[in-house]
Amino acid sequence: MKPLNNRAWFLVTPVLLLVAFSAVIPLMTVVNYSVQDSFGNNEFFWVGTEWFEEVLRSERFHKALMRNLTFSAIVLAIEIPLGIAIALCMPTRGPWVSVCLVLMAMPLLIPWNVVGTIWQIFGRVDIGLLGHTLAEFGIDYNYSQNVVDAWITVVMMDVWHWTSLVVLLCYSGLVAIPEMYYQAARIDGASRWAIFRAIQLPRMKRVLLIAVLLRFMDSFMIYTEPFVLTGGGPGNATTFLSIDLVQMAVGQFDIGPAAAMSLIYFLIILALSWVFYSVMTRDDDQGN
Amino acid sequence: MASIIMDSVAHRYTSKGEQMQEYALKPLNLEWVDGGAYALLGPSGCGKTTLLNIISGIIIPTEGRVLFDGENITQLPPQQRNIAQVFQFPVIYDTMTVAQNLEFPLRNRKVPLQERQQRVEEILELLELTEFADQKARNLNADSKQKISLGRGLVRTDTNAVLFDEPLTVIDPALKWQLRAQLKKAHQQVGHTMIYVTHDQTEALTFADKVVVMLEGEVLQVGTPQELFDSPAHTFVGRFIGSPGMNVLPCSVQENKAEIDGQQVLLNHDYGRPKISWELGIRPENVRLVEQHSDQSALPVSIARIDDIGRQKIVHTALGNHTVHVIVKEGTRLPARPAVLFDPGHVHLYDDAVLVSPPAATGSDH
């Protein structure tokens, strides 16, 4: 058991001050805006929960939320199994391990707007390899006009961008499994699938939880990549919550509803993350 | 069940550049009799785990053959050898209950449900795990987990041998005795060949009928605990077994006399012409502490230190530049002018650390 020592607060104070400065104050501003209205000139008056009601009732918000939920669901459904599969197939020792890891980590360190730009170019029919190749095969593909094409491209871009994170997490979980477990399983005559079910999956649970949480949160907050790629279009087909929010706050300067939406948005992420967390740790009666 | 024969087996690990390294296990011939309880004893890195892994099939030896009941299985993978192995740290399947863990090897071999349940129940009872049957294996303590790993080996009816790789490492000292007793009991009831790797002599000597002592990839001696104690074949065996280990003193030998730092010790046998840089081995149990001049063959010593270990004392004496341990009973008065007296029947001589067997005939034949 760790010793009780309230002086440890001194060590935490810098973090507290920093985060308070960069989180609490801005959040207070948001809360402040969300319950007031203004006719300019910095004159504000109290409107209570009006903005919240408006946002929650607005079709625009519902649609953006649905788009975001759909997007996160698709992205998780592809990236998590794919990431696990790739991690399972990776070499476990030898010089190729580093090569694989380094190459796979590359997309994670590319600025998000460059990721958008890469795919924007890659998918163009006139100058992009993907668009051009598809056109050669007579496939009509245009992500800036066709809704389905736009979604496919955005999802593919996200898979390209983020699957590596899942791979690296799963891989680190896999290499942490002692060799003994595999030896015991071989002696017990376990099949490849039985080994996966009985050893690898349970032992990867912790890193998988991190992967699911991170991927859910980041896909739910996605902004820059689709903004660069499609600008939220065609129409509003790829206008996710963040894009909508920035449009509302910076573009239209509807600060009240934007603030209310911000808070609702934040709460949804917290709530869903909590759900993921408790579902995945449900039968952890003891934890280790 | 099977007898296991290792026929000139040796192993070298390959390093990065596929270059052969030193032998991890030097060429050896060994036979493991069906139903025996064996211990592989030696310090860390002596090759005992390598030897065990060769039997289980985790490692395929670079030289030699392994025979199970006369059948060459050197190249067979572990799952086809029908052996069971208990590792240093408990290996259990986290998400399964205790019963499911025991059932796992049977399910993998597609044993019918009814037989499976019956076997699992038997093993649960044998290992006294019945009350935990439906608990998650993860939540048990280390000794129960080790019993589960053992149970997964015992649950199969076709098991040839059960291998233990230092299974008590993570067990609470208070529970070690208990678990070891249960291992013994399981061995007696099931009758499998059991091979137990350890670096702890107490574990080895209490568990096994026969102990294989290893050092630096070589088997030094195979024998019953009594044999290892009474006539160590190698100075290392003498030092390693016993607490404290055998006294090993450099000496020179001529006929029936050994000379240690200028002092003479009478031997039971005649070794003929002078030998230099041999060693004399005598167990602390076979040394008596007496008054000087009470016996003409007693060697005068000085007492350096006394360790009281309960019912006995270990007396550290200095014989010239060498330390001789003597075990004396509690309550014995120490002599004022001490000397040590070796029991000639228990004196062993070693040439280059290997036991010299005494010449067949006594007396002088040349």
Added chain:
Amino acid sequence: MRANPTSKGIRASNVPWRYIVPALYILFLMVPLYWLLNMSFKTNQEILSTFSLWPQQFTLENYLLILSDPSWYNGYINSTIYVVLNTVISLAVALPAAYAFSRYRFLGDKHLFFWLLTNRMAPPAVFVLPFFQLYSAFGLIDTHIAVALAHCLFNVPLAVWILEGSMSGIPREIDETAYIDGYSFPQFFFKLFAPLIGSGIGIAAFFCFMFSWVELLIARTLTVTEAKPIAAVMTRTVSASGVDWGVLTAAGALTIIPGAVVIYFVRNHIAKGFALGRV
């Protein structure tokens, strides 16, 4: 003694055909990157007129333009400055906090830890406007420190979490022995403790760098010209006469280099480092 190079376990005993999965995946990752590189070595004229898998008229002009024009290369310098600032600040405040969380219980420790993590869940879009107002009020708009501080909101929780995980792996007896031996806290922390959690610090720095380098929305909002990040400068390539594809792709290719360098340095820690941090 337990590691045995000849037995590769279940994972590697299968035929190597399974390597085709990571190989195909890496191919999928590399093709768009190759396309970016390919275009960056072409002239605009070539990009628009002919479609080719490699540059027909290889040119370095696009790169030369970026490296000779201050308004371009200052973008890189600005990005680097605030990324480094952010990494230093994040680690400086996260190290003591992580130590406190891993070694002591104190009033409200669990709540505080959880609250810190919730900040990682805050969408950057939510903070765009309030950040702008906050930093305007302090006169910090268009400074490197503003971006560095703003990114701390997302990086500090992550750094605390990773560092706490790796510190908890070091037995507490080490601390106690050091104090008994007469080390003061700072001496102990920097001389003994920091080297022990080296890979944890490395991975935390890696994540701070990573997020700060790739983020654009907040960085763009808080800067005008003086501290403008390279990612934002890239929008300059769009003009009335169309997009300057050659320069755009060259600039994009150059933004990949710092990341690649950083990955190269932490390559041996990637596998283990990602498993750090408790859940």
